[in-house]
Amino acid sequence: MSMTNGFPGGPLAAIAARTALVLETNNLRGGDAARVVGSLKRLVAELTQQTVPLPQLGQWIITHDGLPVEARNALTALAGRSIDFSEIDANTNYYEAKNAGFASVDAERCDYVVFADADCRPERDWLAQLLTPFTQTGPAAPVAVAGRTSYAASVFGVALTAIDFMYFPSELAPGATRNFYANNVAFRRDLFARYRYQPLTGVYRGHCQVLGLKLRSAGVPVQYVSAAHTEHRIPDSRRETLKLRWLRGEDTVGLTPFLVNTHLPPGWRWLGRSGPLGPFCVLAVRLGCSLRALNHQDLPRLGPLRYLAALCLTIAISAVDTLGALARGSGLSTARRDLEALSYHKPSAEQP
Numbered sequence: 001m002s003m004t005n006g007f008p009g010g011p012l013a014a015i016a017a018r019t020a021l022v023l024e025t026n027n028l029r030g031g032d033a034a035r036v037v038g039s040l041k042r043l044v045a046e047l048t049q050q051t052v053p054l055p056q057l058g059q060w061i062i063t064h065d066g067l068p069v070e071a072r073n074a075l076t077a078l079a080g081r082s083i084d085f086s087e088i089d090a091n092t093n094y095y096e097a098k099n100a101g102f103a104s105v106d107a108e109r110c111d112y113v114v115f116a117d118a119d120c121r122p123e124r125d126w127l128a129q130l131l132t133p134f135t136q137t138g139p140a141a142p143v144a145v146a147g148r149t150s151y152a153a154s155v156f157g158v159a160l161t162a163i164d165f166m167y168f169p170s171e172l173a174p175g176a177t178r179n180f181y182a183n184n185v186a187f188r189r190d191l192f193a194r195y196r197y198q199p200l201t202g203v204y205r206g207h208c209q210v211l212g213l214k215l216r217s218a219g220v221p222v223q224y225v226s227a228a229h230t231e232h233r234i235p236d237s238r239r240e241t242l243k244l245r246w247l248r249g250e251d252t253v254g255l256t257p258f259l260v261n262t263h264l265p266p267g268w269r270w271l272g273r274s275g276p277l278g279p280f281c282v283l284a285v286r287l288g289c290s291l292r293a294l295n296h297q298d299l300p301r302l303g304p305l306r307y308l309a310a311l312c313l314t315i316a317i318s319a320v321d322t323l324g325a326l327a328r329g330s331g332l333s334t335a336r337r338d339l340e341a342l343s344y345h346k347p348s349a350e351q352p
Contacts, residue, residue: 011135012128016052019131020059020110020189022101026094027119029065029341037071039345043118044078052127055081058110063088063097093338095197095207098182102196105189113192117183119344120149122230129228130186140173143188143220146180147228153300157234159313162293163286163321164248165232170221177224178216182208184230191220202328203254204247204337210255213262226298236343245317247337249324252279276329283325287318 023043028036040062048054061084062075076083086104088097098115105113112134116122123129126147133142149165151157170176182197185208195214197207215222235241256279257272264271271278294310295301302310327333 012052012132013056015112015131015134016056016058016127018058018110019112019114019186020061020105021054021057021114021116021127022061022063022098022105023116023118024063024094024097024101025065025118026063026092026097027117027342027344033068033071035343035345037067037074040067040071040075040118041078043121044075046121048078048080049124050122050127051125052131054079057081059084059106061086061101061104063092063101065090091339094205095182095338099196102192107189111189112186113189114186115182115184116230117232119233120183120230121233122184123228126184126228126230129225130184133223133225134186134188142223143191144180144215144222145186145228146177146222146224147184147186147230148224148226148298149181149184149230149232150299151232151234155302155306155309156313158294158299158302159310159317160234161299162290162297162310162314163317166286166289166293167224167297169224170216172216172219173221173223175223176221177212178222179209179212180222180224183232184228185222200254200338202334202337203251204340206251206255210258213258217262233344233346236346240342242320243340244342245320246324246327247340249279249283249321249326250328250333250337252282252321252325253328256282276326279325279329280322283318283322287315290314290318 025036025040028039054060060079060081063086066087067085072083072085084104086101088100092100102113112131114127114130130145130147133145136142146167148167150161151164165181168178170178195211197211200207200210212222235244259282260269260272260278271281291311291314293299294314295307324333
């Protein structure tokens with residue numbers, strides 16, 4: 001078995017050499033240029049500790065809103081490898097940025113693409129865990145792999161995770177998931193080229209859920225690897241955390257027609273056009289699933305008092321989401337949301 005810079009050769013090394021890592025930075029827009037560069041430097045420094053060395057990847061692409069040349073050079077030196085910087089403009093939303101990064105993937109070099117976010121902090125073996133399933137061969141070899149995303153392991157973080165990052169088993173294959181999140185997923189390049197993220201009017205975050213539904217309808221399983229774990233940051237302030245909840249609630253309005261058309265018989269499709277009623281029903285079902293997810297789904301096991309606190313927080317957070325959904329469904333909130341920017345710059349120890 002060959003070794004390159006201490007990394008063993010073999011199937012995983014071969015996959016890594018044909019993989020492009022796409023890192024979008026839209027979630028860092030809520031801050032000045034110095035904070036953006038500082039956040040990116042911290043992340044790149046952490047990524048250099050991956051058990052799959054960054055130089056082993058076929059390509060690394062970072063989307064940005066106009067990073068100075070000096071900052072790009074500093075990030076490249078810190079990474080110890082070349083980085084392709086893909087510039088976007090202020091009207092490019094989160095999912096459009098991922099599509100733009102994908103458009104820069106060199107099809108001659110890369111057969112796989114990994115999507116990550118600049119506001120997430122992956123475990124050291126995240127890349128290895130996410131790419132290992134692609135070493136399988138034969139008809140059952142996966143074409144899409146989803147890792148596990150969570151917030152911090154605090155009681156508040158556990159409650160948020162039970163709401164925002166649930167996973168539902170898929171009937172398409174053993175170990176498959178019906179849904180995934182765009183901050184922690186990998187595809188065969190040709191598969192993503194066929195589907196990509198499609199526009200959704202008025203939706204802040206949710207396009208990946210719709211893509212998951214489309215893949216399921218097309219009979220394409222997404223393998224779930226819980227060990228491929230990344231921690232999503234919480235916004236820097238309580239005010240922004242509250243705003244995030246409102247936006248998540250509003251998203252339910254845009255997602256409800258897709259969920260209703262996928263999961264309910266034709267006679268119930270009217271719920272997707274029912275104003276606030278359909279989203280309210282979706283959130284009620286989601287709350288039940290979130291409460292059941294506590295102490296399950298790879299979440300930390302909580303003792304009785306912490307479990308009770310997490311349960312109460314889950315209900316309270318869901319109530320705020322519901323207010324956002326009702327406002328949007330009733331036509332009280334009509335602003336374009338996909339370009340909203342929150343701040344994710346504080347180190348984890350300083351977050352609320």
